[in-house]
Amino acid sequence: MFSDTQSRPSAGMRDAMARAEVGDEQAGSDPATNALCARVADLLGMEDAVFMPSGTMCNLVAILVQTRPGDEIVVDGTSHIFNTEAAGAAAIAGVATLPLATRDGVFSAAQAEAAIRPAARTAPRPALISIENTTAFSGGSIWPLGTVREVRDVARRHGLKAHMDGARLLNAVAATGISAANYAAGFDSAWIDLSKGLGCPVGAVLCGTRAFIVEAWRWKYRLGGAMRQSGVLAAAGLYALDHHVAQLKVDNDNAAALDRGLRAIEGVKFEAATQSNILRFTVEGLNATAAAFVEACERRGVRFRATGAHEVRATTHLDVDAAGITRAIDVAGEVAAAFRRGGAGGSSPAA
Known part of the structure; x- marks a missing residue:
């Protein structure tokens, strides 16, 4: 009951990992990793994807690619980005984080609109709005699809990037029947976690445009997240998508x-x-x-x-x-x- 991070690989998943065909991920020649990235990109309706060691790295890399030091990002006040990622957005990306107060982790388009600062030489530049679907510390709330799109559109109108922390997005899909691609439609970046409800030992997959993923790979290298024969881990993700989604x-x-x-x-x-x-x-x-x-x-x-x-x-x-x-x-x-x-x-x- 403590957390779904406590889930463990099933016997079938362990077998799939042991039998994985592997190559060099950094050279783009690991078959299982390539297949996993293609599969998740398709699932989220995005052009491309990159396999990451963790969801924390997905959030950080998405921020690094889409902001510059001194920018400001808008998030829910109970979100992982604000509360439990060791202030990586500030320490590494150099951005300020503006947390919004919510009852259940879901903020409104009006709140997002009000949080975007007018242009001023003395203020941080608003750069990105992030939502977490489902919410983690607010009780697993599912963002209504209409609110997701309204907040996304606020970002669009103001020239900001829209990011979705979709660590447990597939739990929302299971509850509502709304596809992951519908939830993520129009977002600049989104990701799903493999190591929570899907039961994998490690990993997450970050998605976006092909140009975004090129830059995401650059930051992945810089942060020490590049791997070699990652197919052993990617095979777990493929197995989970085949057998654990239900x-x-x-x-x-x-x-x-x-x-x-x-x-x-x-x-x-x-x-x-x-x-x-x-x-x-x-x-x-x-x-x-x-x-x-x-x-x-x-x-x-x-x-x-x-x-x-x-x-x-x-x-x-x-x-x-x-x-x-x-x-x-x-x-x-x-x-x-x-x-x-x-x-x-x-x-x-x-x-």
Whole structure:
């Protein structure tokens, strides 16, 4: 429940990795890597793609290609770019980040419009707007397609680039039936992660125009992200696209079941509906901190994630089955009952 980054390669994926035909990625001669990039570019409706070691590098490289030092980028205040990528946009790209306040990680076109500064010699130059679909720390919210396009069009009208952090974009696809290409249409750059719900051990694929990917490769080299026989890793991505995409709907359904079970626990509160494989709730009604609640659950063998003073996040993935959902609900109920009695959640050993 901690994160879908905890997903592990399946036996079939490991076998595909062991049998991968490989070459030299930097020379453009690794067959599996080339096939993966072509596959994801087609999936997102983009001209070209590059295989990256991580989603963090995808975001950073997209910013590096499409901005210059002293520029400003507009993002949601709970986004990975602003919160959990070690300020790479500032430290390496030299850009300022303007975070927008949102309830669920989805900002409006009006907010984006208002965030774009008028031209002034004393102000940073607005250069890029980024959205994160689905949102990570705001509870897995799915951006409505209309809002995606409205925000994209704001960027267009002002001559800014539009970037989509699509780490969990395929979870949105599984929930809505809207294709990844429809979500990414008109964006200058977009990417999907392979190492979350798709279960790969490493990797992400960044997409854009052919000219964009030429420059993305240049930054990939500079950052030390170029690889050699990367087909061993790319084969995992190809296997996941063939065999694990359908699992994302199961993950979303399991998250919905977890949501229903947790909502029935006295003192556990939700601010919004669960839309994908991530859910967020508060334990303030238990007079407990999130850290104390999470620690008590972990002692019983269920691992949630504290994301605030009272906020807790849970994430489903291919290693969490229906029995695991039931177990998580039961443990959360036991811990909540202990806190309601005025205890500290009990001290049962991990199962």
